[in-house]
Amino acid sequence: MTRADGTEERRTRGSIRARGNSLQVRVFAGKDPVTGKDVYITESVKGTDKAAYKAADKVQTRLLAQVDAQRAASTIVTFSYAVDEWLRTSDLEDSTRDGYVGYIERTIRPVLGAVQIRKLTARMLENLYAELRRCRVRCSGKPFVEHKAEDDHDCKAAKCKPHKCSPMAASSVRQVHSIISGVLNAAMRWDWITSNPAKVAQKPKQKPPQPDPPSPTDAARLVEEAFVMDDDWGTLVWLVMTTGVRRGEICALKWSRVNLEEGVIEIRRSYTLRRGVGKEKDTKTHQMRRIALDTETVVLLIEHRQRCRDRFAELGIDLTDEMYVFTGVRNVDPTVPYSPHAVSSRYKDMAERLGIKTHIHALRHYSATELLTAGVDLRTVAGRLGHGGGGATTLRVYAAWVAASDRKAAELLGSRMPKRGQRKLAERPKKKSAE
Structure with missing residues (x-):
């Protein structure tokens, strides 16, 4: 059976099956644009008796309605259209905009551009991030030659080489996530979607900063x-x-x-x-x-x-x-x-x-670490560097040197405490003088 949009309608769009002491409701929700695999929405209902099956039928009806709503005419806005509107209305520095456009055209639009934004899920985004961390061009894993020209050409002269998977850096994947999240936040403000799946999608962890100032x-x-x-x-x-x-x-x-x-x-x-x-x-x-x-x-x-x-x-x-x-x-x-x-x-x-x-920016690290090592307070150092958040950024970047400064403070306080022997002597009762 074929639907009006040309895609094949499955005979069984949903199913209910027993899983231990509960029932699992499973509804087909389309194909993942990143992996091409079938995507299902699932929900569990406790129990396996007649009442549980009746409750599971209601859950299945609700999930099917949710999938159908995503196919309604009101959800035709694609991610590609949304990202163009976001770029048009966002107040971005020119250099920042150039960087964003590069990520969008090379990585994001080819995968998510044709997807209706209401159909985007956290799972889709996590699949994309996983693919990028495996290979930045999201290859199938099968060997192929990266051709340097599109028309007929001499591969040797054009220096075409066999493809080698090169994972995208975690920081770059986080940047891709940030762009997608920004687009979807705008779509929420414009009432195109009711929730932002990027808020719950897991992204690669951010490595702690490792400043390397000159000695x-x-x-x-x-x-x-x-x-x-x-x-x-x-x-x-x-x-x-x-x-x-x-x-x-x-x-x-x-x-x-x-x-x-x-x-x-x-x-x-x-x-x-x-x-x-x-x-x-x-x-x-x-x-x-x-x-x-x-x-x-x-x-x-x-x-x-x-x-x-x-x-x-x-x-x-x-x-x-x-x-x-x-x-x-x-x-x-x-x-x-x-x-x-x-x-x-x-x-x-x-x-x-x-x-x-070293490099010129390392002098900035040198200034910060020397001040912290000398015992200058965090807020003063943050103010000189132009860090916001009352020193939160400074603390995150220069945590090791802040710890060293804290050690110095501890030693300073310890040196001002009364000596243990002196304290005991002071507490000892005085002997009465002989009459």
């Missing part, structure tokens, strides 16, 4: 080498190391946000490059913060400002507050900041020459 010895070598290269570069590396600012934030810093009299810098903006075009945007947490500077850092910035003033004077340019603090090696235009990519590349080359395996 104090390596940090000293890095900043020393930076000043040997040139004073401007040395000042940039020093400032990142002592404040823990992000790469984009140091590039977007303007002289108007540097108060050398108070010894404070304000972090309000970040600078990013997208397809070769640079632009300023809000900080990662969309909040400004003020970071206090130590005396030596203030002196370095005063000297750096004077160098910039002298350099621009030779070009007939006056230094103004709206100019960027750091403008790069070959850049003579003070209205164009240091490229974030150039900062990372130059730092990496410098570290490799010294034989140190």
